[in-house]
Amino acid sequence: MKDAPPVSPWIVLSVGVFALSTGAIFARMASAPALVIAAYRVGLATLFLLPFTAAKTAREVKTLSKQDLIFVLASGFFLALHFASWISSLFYTSVASSVVVVNTIPLWTGILSPFLTGDPFTGRLKRGLLLALPGGIIIGWGDFALGGGALWGDFLALLGSLFAAIYILFGRKVRSRISLGSYVTLNYGTAAVFLWAALLAAGLSPAGYSRNTWTAFFLLALIPQILGHSSYNWALRWISAGTVALCLLGEPIGSALLAAAFLGEPLTMNILFGGILILAGIYYASHEDKKKGTSEMERKVRHD
Secondary structure (H helix, E strand, O other): OOOOOOOOHHHHHHHHHHHHHOHHHHHHHOOOOHHHHHHHHHHHHHHHHHHHHHHHHHHHHHHOOHHHHHHHHHHHHHHHHHHHHHHHHOOOOOHHHHHHHHOOHHHHHHHHHHHHOOOOOOHHHHHHHHHHHHHHHHHHHHHOOOOHHHHHHHHHHHHHHHHHHHHHHHHHHHHHHOOHHHHHHHHHHHHHHHHHHHHHHOOOOOOOOOHHHHHHHHHHHHHHHHHHHHHHHHHOOOOOHHHHHHHHHHHHHHHHHHHHHHOOOOOOHHHHHHHHHHHHHHHHHHHHHHHHHHHHHHHHHHHO
16 A cells, blocks of 8 residues: 655656756757766766765665565666667757657556556556647657658657666566665666766767866756656656656657757747647546545545
8 A cells, every 4th residue: 555645746747847858958068979978967866866865775775675676776777778879869850859759658658567567558548648649749740850860869769768668667666665765876876887887888988078068967967867857756656657657748848948948949839739738648647646546545544
């Protein structure tokens, strides 16, 4: 039985959507290879967390079963793959196209959930996807390219969405048995180990970047990683992986608005209309988890 959350998960997820929306903008600000950007994003985030979480994480690791520890490490591995592929996509296609494609995460999550977490791919979630996914397609329609580098960027973003779905699903399996601070420290730390190993194996330099790039590295670690991803990882304790992933579809709205303001990418009617469909899909699907959470709490009260 799940305990009641101290704060509404929907408020936390809203903050997470905004924070994640900044990720593509900060990644574009960084004049460095994609693998370097990804490695610094999770590496710095882990270093920022350690002074506050190291002691508790060390204690909790000892209480985790071998299977739960494998789930945490596997989640971190797929998070590393997600960042490596998605950040690479931003160098080949537009922010709108990349973010829209990578946010097909709910489709992969819904398909894989019954096999990895036991969460059903419910009718309401399916209908929410039918509303939200076309909204994402509408937002990116004007930016999709049919060949060349842009098509490769779209493919990398699609790979990133698959890896992100698996990252979320493994997190869902273990989040209820480990505190948020310990989970994200282990998760981001694992991703950092894999990405830094890949960076060094590829012969890329970790130094020699401009002040603006270093600023982007720190902002990526603090806002979209610690604030954004941690918000979603916190919500996984109370909300199904499918619905959490569906809320990620709010990211293209924020990213499109920020890209218009800071990168000069146009804010079109496609973005506005697609955004309405995305928000409608998120609201529709989230209503099921709200009802489910309320009924669970009522049963708990009656039982007590």
